[in-house]
Amino acid sequence: MSLLVKHIKKIDFFGAPLVQQIDQEQSIYKSILGGVITLLICSASLLYTIWVIYLWYTNQFSPKISSSVYVSNFELLDINYDLIKICYYKYEENLIDPFEAKVLLPLIMYTENYTFTETKVLNLTNEITYYGNRYIIPQMRLGFTEINGVLITTSEMYIQIVKCTPELLGEGEQCASEEISNQFFSQAQNIIIMQIKNKQLNSKDGSMQSSVQEFFVQVEKPNCYTLNTFLQSSFYEVKDSILFGSPKYYEYVNGALIQPQTNTVEYCQQAYGDETYASLYIVMKGNQIKTILEYPNAGDLLANIGSIVSVLFMVRHIIVFFNSYFLNEKIINEMISYYYPQFSLIKTHKNWKQEIVNVTLQKQTLDLNEYKRFYEDIRSKIEQKLTYVNMLYEMSRIYILIRSSKSIDEIKKCHSLGVKLGHLRQTTLGIDPFSKCGLSSKELEDQILNDEDIGILSLHERKKQFKINNIVDEEPELIDFYDLNRIKL
CATH class of the missing domain: 1.10.287 (Helix Hairpins)
Known part of the structure; x- marks a missing residue:
């Protein structure tokens, strides 16, 4: 188990390295x-x-948009709204609206496998047109069948504009008089408008927008105008989830293709059984454009x-x-100041090229060339001292110096030495001043390691000594060395 844990630790690439502090205030x-x-x-x-x-x-x-030709089964097609509206183009107030005056009647006929199955008269709705008259809104009904792998419209819709006859009216209703009928057909322009309300998605925010297409059919006695209307649709796949999620699908009628045709009234009467002046054939195109909207x-x-x-x-x-x-630069300058404490008092002045042009020490100007030679020489030495190899080398030299005055056995004893925590005990053990070959109490106390030994050579102690500006010299043989090299800042 321990071997497995050891190998698991080896593959950890989240390991945190130890960053040694350059100084006490900053690790980086x-x-x-x-x-x-x-x-x-x-x-x-x-x-x-x-x-x-x-x-x-x-x-x-903007979303990513891609389009392709797509054959739909129209399961999602939304036609349960006022997709088609029909009205008379009453551009003047005194014109006779044939639907309101019962000159003409709108008939809707549904087919199933190309056979008429139902016929009924469409009534005017309460919705008012731009021209002030009322709309006729048929109920859409379309059906599709797949034959030999091909989707075919087998349930269609016809809207016939026929001459009013009593057989088509309900109880209490009557057709327009011959005079009104003749007056209608003598008007300058008789136009039936078919509006197709289209829907599409706004690619910006995925909201649904509507637009209207208008198609015009003329009405006159000798002719029967036919509009073969092929509705177009769009299939939308919207990917708008925040991160994961299924796309949303929409299918709307978004336009129509019109194939106009002119026949005689006799031809349409023979085909549909009534005196017909206009015929609107409505069917759905099988192919459509599939649009994929992929939002960020x-x-x-x-x-x-x-x-x-x-x-x-x-x-x-x-x-x-x-x-x-x-x-x-900071470390090099600090290292130089360790050996030359006055170096921290040197002020250098540089030009815009960052070249040293003047050097002062305690307001005294120094020789510029001499300073540059000194600085380059001492800098190269300090850079060498900062390498780990040099640090290890200097430690080895210090060991050799210690070894020159101390025996191996005496050096080995240092592993068991340290500062005692006797002052933390509740009872303090006294020190026998005569237990160490007659050493005095003061001499014995100087040999015992204490808290001061931990930082006696630290930078903190150095800064404190400079503040006190006093170094206590206890050993007479080192007085000359201290006096010769002491620097007062």
């Missing part, structure tokens, strides 16, 4: 320039994200946002480069 070097650029990039990214979401929410993103989903939004944000964050590499450069 950060600069004002990096902070300003980060603020600008994050602000721009956030604003762009809000803008993209706003465009998506307000349906301002959450994945598309994230891809859109991520692409621009990634471009913005390309600037990050430039800022990282500058931060790496400034970090390197």
